[in-house]
Amino acid sequence: MPDEPIIEIRQLTKTYRVYQKPEGLWASVRGLVRRRYREVRAVRGIDLTVEKGEFVAFLGPNGAGKTTTLKLLSGVISPTSGTARVMGYIPWKRENAYRRRFALVMGQKNQLWWDLPAQESFRLHRHIYGLDEAAFESARDELTELLGVRHLLQQPVRELSLGERMKMELIAALLHRPEVLFLDEPTIGLDVVAQHNIQEFLREYQRSRGITILLTSHYMKDVSALCQRLVIIASGGIHYDGSLSGIIDTFSKHKIVTLLFAEGSFPHAAERVLAPYGEVKEVQPPRIKLRVERTKVAETLSALLARYSLDDVSVEDLPLEDVIAQVFEHVDHQEEARVG
Amino acid sequence: MANLWRVYLRVFLTFAANSLVRDMSFRANFLIQCISSTSWAVMNLGFYLIIFVHVDEIGPQTGWGKYEFFVFLGTTWIVNSLVQTLFMPNMHEFSELIRTGNLDFALLKPIDTQFLISFQRIEWSSLANALLGVVVVAVGMHQLMTRPEHPLPLSAVTIALYLFYILCGVTILYSLMISLASTSIWLGRNQTLYDFWFYITNFSRYPMEMYRHGWGVVLWGFFTFVVPVLLVINIPARVLARPLYPDPSVAWPLAAFTLVATVGSLIVSRAIFCRAIGSYRSASS
Incomplete structure (x- = not known):
């Protein structure tokens, strides 16, 4: 019998009733008696199945329902x-029994005692999760070693940098060796180095332990560095579920062609001359970037090579950011069409 | 089962230790808090000493003379200080956790959520008043036990009963507090917690004979049977100081009822808490 999926979501919906505060004093007074509410459908009938050991990214604009989905899966809120x-x-x-087996880390919130060294919060976790001393120490030592924060254990949390604090938060969440990990924007606000460190750590940790991770992020870097599977959520619904490369095939109809002209062959009025081949994105002699329809790349290239003397040619996919932005726009248009 | 108790005890002790470490790292703040609360208590005592310059007892034929009242006052301090040490900062924090959405973390832990949010912080500096209360009770009791006429007897059983009813009192106040704090889940914000707390507990600070006449009886009924704050200090203080009223025929049923009220308050507050947690909606990421 094949293994049951570790996460199974069916038609999950979360609706909030939000008080609409009217403008002006008199309207506010009236609002005391009769309140107007608006229904906000944060998550609209999501279906999703995740297998054990997957590393899945939730991508979506603010307010798309990513965090709400993670909160539902952590049992913080009810649908x-x-x-x-x-896990059944x-x-x-x-x-x-469930709470012992998963963890949630939120980049925007912290659970460590602010005025105490992280070590004290870890010890508290040890008692809450009922870990025995040996298991606790080996987990703590391993994690602090991997994240390079061993020397900071004694320092009050309020005196740590944001990056260091995030690492401590991760350690606190992983001490009980969860099998499922929910990460809500774990790298938000961090500098590039700290982001990279945390990505490296997550990749390594996920690979070696085979745990299942669901991650939400705004940073494409997180996603492209870590996840094999991408789920795009916008307006409370899933709009794409598949591999990273798949999204480019599905949504990106264009490629970026970069031409490096040989000396002396850079065309005059390049923008006008090259327009028939594709949309000119950037002119930086001797280099030009063109946006070319995916299906016409071969044909365009041979035409260009026949006509110009080129030192180098490269063909790339659109940056992931651009593709995703296109998807979000697409969703917005659909929404408008539906509502309108 | 024994294992479970051990987990909760360990967590509680860790909370206590962490709070102490934290308090100690802000030494000046700690001392100022101790001094300000004890000086408030001493002024309070001075106020009652002035009253007893004018009268011999609070209310005619109640038996609440100066030293009986010392016992009552000391008990008030002990109970209030225990509540402030253990629960006041936590209940305030609970409201904040709800408003900021940080309650999320408490809900993730494999331990009873009510336990977790009730004992997270212990404000050690508030314990100073309890010590002062013990001194005042001891002085009062010494005077009552050594008076020439009808010296008051004191047995180990009495002391045990006294401690037990203090525990009941603290439990009743805790139940009330957590019920009030839980309402923040529906209100989004509950800053009136302290005010409301003060209004209600004000009624617990005086001997119940105050409410013996006229419409006071209505108040007595309400604060005994509906919101049983009147039992919180009156019952333990009575066990020790034994004023005249109520006579034994009423005293024992009242003491028994206190047990019912304690268990009842706990059950009701637990139900309110669970409902509140059920409708928690967290805050924006």
Whole structure:
């Protein structure tokens, strides 16, 4: 019998009722008596299946429902309708057996005691999760070693940098060796080096332990560095679910062709002359970037090579950011069409 | 089962130790808090000493003379200080956790959420008043036990009962507090917690004989049977100081009822807490 999927979500929906605060004093007074509410459908009937050992990224604009989905899966909030099972548990029942086996890390919130060294918070976790001393110490030592923060264990959390604090948060979440890890924007606000460190760590840790990770992020770097599978959420629904390369095939109809002209052969009025071959994106003699329809790349290239003397040619996919932005725009248009 | 108890005890002790470490790292703040709360208590005592210059007892034929009242006052301090040490900062924090969405973390832990949010912080500096309370109770009791007429007897059983009813009092106040704090989940914000707390507990600070006449009886009924704050200090203080009223025929049923009220408050507050947590909606990421 094949293994059950580790996460199974069916028609999961979460609707919030939000108080609409009217403008002006008189309207506010009236609002005391009769309140107007608006229904916000944060998550609209999501279906998703995740197998053990997958590293899945949730990508989407602000307010798309990514965080809400993670909160539902962690049992922090209950859904309006639909079902979800993680390792066979219904998350919002908040069973201790379930809570021992997963962790949630939120980049925007911290759970460590602010005025105490991280070590003290770790010790508290040890008791809450009922870990024995040996297991606790080996997990702590391994994690602090991997993240290079061993020397900071004694320092009060408030005196750590944002990056160091995030690493401590990760350690706190992993001490009990969760099998499923939910990461909500773990690299938000971090500098490039810290981001990179955390990505490296997550990749290594996920690979060696074979745990299942769901990650939300705004940073394409996180996603392209870590995840084999990408789920695009916008307006509370899933708009793409597949591999990273697949998204480019599906949504990107263009490629970027960079031409490096040989000395003396750079065309005059390059923008006008090259326009028939594709959209000129950038002119930096002797280099020119063109946006060419995917299906016409071969044909365009042979025409260009026949006509100009070129030192180098490269063909690349559109940057992932651009592709995703296109997808989001696409979703927005669909929404407008539906509402309108 | 024994293992479970050990987990909770360990977590509690870790909370206590962490809080102490934290308090100690802000030494000046710690000392100022101790001094300000004890000086408030001493002024309070001075105020009652002035009253007893004018009268011999609070209310005629109640038996609440100066030293009986010392016992009552000391008990008030002990109970309030225990509540402030253990629960006040936590309940305030609970409201904040709800408003900021940080309750998320408490809900993730494989341990009872109510336990976790009730004991997270212990404000050691508030314990100073309890020590002062013990001194005042001891002085009062010494005077009562050595008075020439009807010296008051004191047995180990009495002391045990006294401690037990203090525990009941603290439990009742805790239940009330967590019920109030839980409402923040529906209100989004509950800054009136402290105010409301003060209004209600104000009624617990005086002997219940105050409410013996006229419409006071209505208050007595309400704060005994509906919101049982009147039992919190009155019952333990009575066990020790034994004023005249109520006579034994009423005293024992009242003591028994206190047990019911304690268990009842805990059950009701637990139900309110669970409902509140069920409708928690977290805050924006």
